[in-house]
Amino acid sequence: MKQWIRLPGLIGFVVTLALLIAFWMLFAGGLIKSAIETFGSDAAGAKVEVESVDLTFSPLGITLTGVEVADADKPMQNLVQMDKAVADLELMPLLLGKGIVKELSITGMAFETARTTSGALAKKTKSAEDVAQEKKDAEKEAKEESAFSSVKVPSADEILAREPLLTESRGKAFQESFESGKTELDEALAQVPDEKSLKSYEDDFNKITKGKLKSLKDFEQRKKALSDLKKRIKADKKAISTATKIVAKTKKDLQGQWQGLKDAPGEDYDNITSKYSIDGAGASNISKLIFGDQAGVWTDKALYWYAKVKPFMGSDEDSNSAQQEEQARSGRFVHFKTSNPLPDFLIRKTRVQLDFELGNLNAEALDITHQQTILGRPTHVDVTGRNLKDMQSLELSAVLDHRTARGTDSFNLAIKDMAVKGWNLGYEGLALKSALVQVNANGVLQQGQLLAEGTGRFNQARFGGKASGGFAKELQKTMQKINQFDVKGEAKGKLAAPKIGISSNLDKAISGAFNQRLKEKKAKLEKDLKKQLNEKLLSYAGDYQDQLKGMDLASGKLGDKQDALEDLAKGELNSWEDQQKQEAKAKAKKEQKKLEKKLKDKLKGLKF
Amino acid sequence: MLGMLAKLLKALNSESAPGQIALAFALALIIGLTPLTSLHNLLVLFLAFVIRINLSAFFLGIAFFSGLAYLIDPLSVSIGESLLTNPDLQESLTALYQSDFWRATKFNHTLTLGGLLVSLALFIPVLVLSRLLIIGYREKFMAWVEKLKVTKLLKASKFYKLYTAMAD
Numbered sequence: 001m002k003q004w005i006r007l008p009g010l011i012g013f014v015v016t017l018a019l020l021i022a023f024w025m026l027f028a029g030g031l032i033k034s035a036i037e038t039f040g041s042d043a044a045g046a047k048v049e050v051e052s053v054d055l056t057f058s059p060l061g062i063t064l065t066g067v068e069v070a071d072a073d074k075p076m077q078n079l080v081q082m083d084k085a086v087a088d089l090e091l092m093p094l095l096l097g098k099g100i101v102k103e104l105s106i107t108g109m110a111f112e113t114a115r116t117t118s119g120a121l122a123k124k125t126k127s128a129e130d131v132a133q134e135k136k137d138a139e140k141e142a143k144e145e146s147a148f149s150s151v152k153v154p155s156a157d158e159i160l161a162r163e164p165l166l167t168e169s170r171g172k173a174f175q176e177s178f179e180s181g182k183t184e185l186d187e188a189l190a191q192v193p194d195e196k197s198l199k200s201y202e203d204d205f206n207k208i209t210k211g212k213l214k215s216l217k218d219f220e221q222r223k224k225a226l227s228d229l230k231k232r233i234k235a236d237k238k239a240i241s242t243a244t245k246i247v248a249k250t251k252k253d254l255q256g257q258w259q260g261l262k263d264a265p266g267e268d269y270d271n272i273t274s275k276y277s278i279d280g281a282g283a284s285n286i287s288k289l290i291f292g293d294q295a296g297v298w299t300d301k302a303l304y305w306y307a308k309v310k311p312f313m314g315s316d317e318d319s320n321s322a323q324q325e326e327q328a329r330s331g332r333f334v335h336f337k338t339s340n341p342l343p344d345f346l347i348r349k350t351r352v353q354l355d356f357e358l359g360n361l362n363a364e365a366l367d368i369t370h371q372q373t374i375l376g377r378p379t380h381v382d383v384t385g386r387n388l389k390d391m392q393s394l395e396l397s398a399v400l401d402h403r404t405a406r407g408t409d410s411f412n413l414a415i416k417d418m419a420v421k422g423w424n425l426g427y428e429g430l431a432l433k434s435a436l437v438q439v440n441a442n443g444v445l446q447q448g449q450l451l452a453e454g455t456g457r458f459n460q461a462r463f464g465g466k467a468s469g470g471f472a473k474e475l476q477k478t479m480q481k482i483n484q485f486d487v488k489g490e491a492k493g494k495l496a497a498p499k500i501g502i503s504s505n506l507d508k509a510i511s512g513a514f515n516q517r518l519k520e521k522k523a524k525l526e527k528d529l530k531k532q533l534n535e536k537l538l539s540y541a542g543d544y545q546d547q548l549k550g551m552d553l554a555s556g557k558l559g560d561k562q563d564a565l566e567d568l569a570k571g572e573l574n575s576w577e578d579q580q581k582q583e584a585k586a587k588a589k590k591e592q593k594k595l596e597k598k599l600k601d602k603l604k605g606l607k608f
Numbered sequence: 609m610l611g612m613l614a615k616l617l618k619a620l621n622s623e624s625a626p627g628q629i630a631l632a633f634a635l636a637l638i639i640g641l642t643p644l645t646s647l648h649n650l651l652v653l654f655l656a657f658v659i660r661i662n663l664s665a666f667f668l669g670i671a672f673f674s675g676l677a678y679l680i681d682p683l684s685v686s687i688g689e690s691l692l693t694n695p696d697l698q699e700s701l702t703a704l705y706q707s708d709f710w711r712a713t714k715f716n717h718t719l720t721l722g723g724l725l726v727s728l729a730l731f732i733p734v735l736v737l738s739r740l741l742i743i744g745y746r747e748k749f750m751a752w753v754e755k756l757k758v759t760k761l762l763k764a765s766k767f768y769k770l771y772t773a774m775a776d
Contacts, residue, residue, distance in 0.1 A: 004628075009657035016657075096712045097645070331643075331685045331719025334692040336705040 029053045032062065044079065046070035047119040060089045070119020071112070078115055083108025093342050101347040110355045156528035163272060166264040167533050171540025174257045178547070181250035188246045189554065191239035198564055204229050205568050233565050240562045247555045251548065261540065265533035272529060303495065306409075306445075335374050343371035359388035372403045392417035408446045413454070415439035420458070430476060435461040443491070450498050453490040461485060482506065626746070630739035632656070632665035634731050640673020641680060641730075642723035647713045680726060681719060688722030 033053040040048030051066025064085040071079040085106045093100040193201075208226045335341065350365040366380045378401035385394040398411040416438060423432040435458040443452025463479035485506045491498040638652050656666050677684075691697060704710040714720045 004660050006658060006660040009659075013654050013657035092708055096708065097714075327718075328685060329681055331681075331688060331717050331722070333714075334689075334701075334716045334718065336698070336702040336716065338702075338705055342711070 025055075029055055036064070040069065041121060044069050045072035046075065046079070046121060060091050060094070062087045062089060068115070068119075070115060072120075075118040075120035076115050078111075078113045078119065080109065080111050081113050082106050082110075087347070096342065097344075098342045099345045100342060102349070104347045104350045106350070106352040108355065109352050156525055156532055160529070160532055163268075165268050165533070165536070166271075167261070167268050167536045167540070170257065170261045170264045171536065174254070174261050175540055177253055177257055181246075181253060182547070185243070185246050185250055185551075185554075188239070188243040192243050192558065193236045193239070193561065193565075197236070198561060201229065201233060201565070201568055230569060233569050237562065237565050237569070240558050240565070244555065244558050244562070247551050247558065251551050251555075254548070261537065265530070265537050268533055269526075269529055306495075341375050343369040343374045345369060345371070346375060354383070357389070358391060359385055361385040361388075361394065372401070376403065378403060390419040390421070391415060406447055408444060410444045411442065413439065413441040430463065430465045430479065432458075433462040433464045435459065441489075445495060448495050450491055450493065450495050452492075452498075453488070456487045456489070458485050458487065459483075479506075626739045626742040628660060629662045629665045629742055630735050631659065632661040632663070633669045633738045634735040635661065636666050636669025637673050637730060637734050638724070638727040639670050640675075641677050641684065641727040643714070643717070643720055646720050646724075648724060677723070681723070684722035684726050685718045686722065687725060688718030688720070691721060691725075692716060692718060 030053070032055075033050050036050050036053070037048050047068075047070045049066075049068045049070075050064055052064075054063045054065070055061070056063070064082075064087075066083065067085060068081045069079045071077045085104060087104045088102040090100040090102055204225075208222050208229065347368040348366065350363075350368060352363040352365070354361040354363055361383055362385070363381065363383045365382075367375060367377045368379050369375050372378060378399050381396075381398040381400070383394070383396040385391070388394060393414075393416045395414045396411065398409065401408045401410075418437040418439060420432055420435040420437055422434075424430075438457040438459070439454060441452065441454025443450065443454075445451075461483050463476065463482065465476045485504055487502065487504045487506075489503075490501045492501070493499045635652050635656050639649050642649065656663065692701060701716070704715060
């Protein structure tokens, strides 16, 4: 038995373990710092830097100092930075390989701060796929922007540049048909005999058929010449017939398309006017016009931050096929019901002090993890601020629930007494000089579909502006009488490009003055649209009408030529026998007349 | 690695007990077929240090069976999956899951559980088979190889001296 036990091996085992632990304690800080910077940079697409990482063993914890996350879009700016982050870790889960943070306290957290060095990562060589993806992203971004651009009344030029026009598509099709028909017709007409050829046919025909047949051989020769001539006439008749058919077909095609092309500007106009709601009802939504830009900016910001946070919230798309394939090779954890579920990473409680221009906000988040399915609880976020600059209070609560594949995120926002000062409403120099606003909003996002609504109650409103005359002055006057109004907003549809709806009781208050102005705008837009569409039509139609007349003329001439050839083709050569018979007949008749005369003369000499 | 291989060859050709080399292979099988950072592997490592087995054979065995695991892992995962999702076992598994110790063993990981079961099932066959192979090698093959002229020539070469120097 003794030969099977190796006591020094026990020492070796203990020493190996001790070395591993010592190595970890010595280098853990550096390894964690390096891991945060490397993986963080990959996730953020920009530099993530940590000044220092300190480990404490009683209580077990980790302190990060001077964390900066650069903005991938603006490298000289930090997306977020924090002075200090202290995390209290739970020991037992750590031994199980789980990173469970009991409490995370972040102080000195600020957003969009300036950097002294660029936060851009070293550029990788872009593959064709990357370029294509970037193009897609840019298109997507442009689409998202267009969700807000529709709240303005665009100019005729903008609309015509943006919209696919029937006038253009039909015009191009018409031009193509016209060109191909013309080529076909030119080729066919080249085969048709000209006037000179017709004259020569006539001369040849006369030469063959006129004059006395001298002999049977002469007859045979003429007959053959006539047959050859007829063959040529037959071929030319066929060419004329083909050309006539092509003229008719081209004309018919073009006439059909011409009708469509003529109608296209009208159809385009109808489509555009219905789409852009430039009828009275659509355009009278003044709230959308004057608050649309502001709503767009806010919604953009909210979506931007949501997009930054979402990847860390775990996911509805976890069960993709690549991941399933990976799980089939390297396995997966099967979790069972427990009173103490342990995801791979969890921050039970987070306290953050946010430094904003408007003051300090306190945020508290519970249960931040990318594995809510294991934890069985959603992430709760509460942000509160009191006595802020230009705002009495702000309360935001959000629930990010990704426990099932159909993740649901919801939020509630309440802002009390927000002081609005000098909002340029971006319309005819109109400005909201001051107001106190109460905001209440809520929203739900499920499977990429957003449904959010909010109300802003504007009290003690004072409007003003630099309008010098006309409609703007009239509008300003009307608005100066308003001191309280509500603006309701809603965002519906795909998160990437939600449809923004804004309404307000301002509409009713100033609809009279505004409708008049809108009628003028609408009339001008209609006129511009019609003018430009007609110009487009003319550019495609070109000298079509002249060409059509030319075709008619060509058709008529072809008919004349066909008739002339028909006549020639009907002409026949008398046969040799007929000519002999006719000559014999004529000779007999002459002889008969001669005999009759002789007989008369003899009868006169006889006297009875 | 080359030195380790030389040591293994030396052990095969030496008077080391065949069981010590065979046990090294069998223990390596467990580490090779299951994820390296599992708790049970700490126990296996402890046994490998404390029991007088051939450590070169043990570490080479880990390398060999880790390579073999690429082929066996899908089977291990499916075994683990079917056990962990078996409705009849849910009550017992849920009870185990309440214990931090058992969770530390990662018994609820499909590859860990499946790999461990496969390696335990193959433990005795690998132990017996490798022992028989070592004995057979020593009795028949080694003597036959030693008698070969080419072996004698090789043993006289500088390369062999270098090999034995490395093995020492």
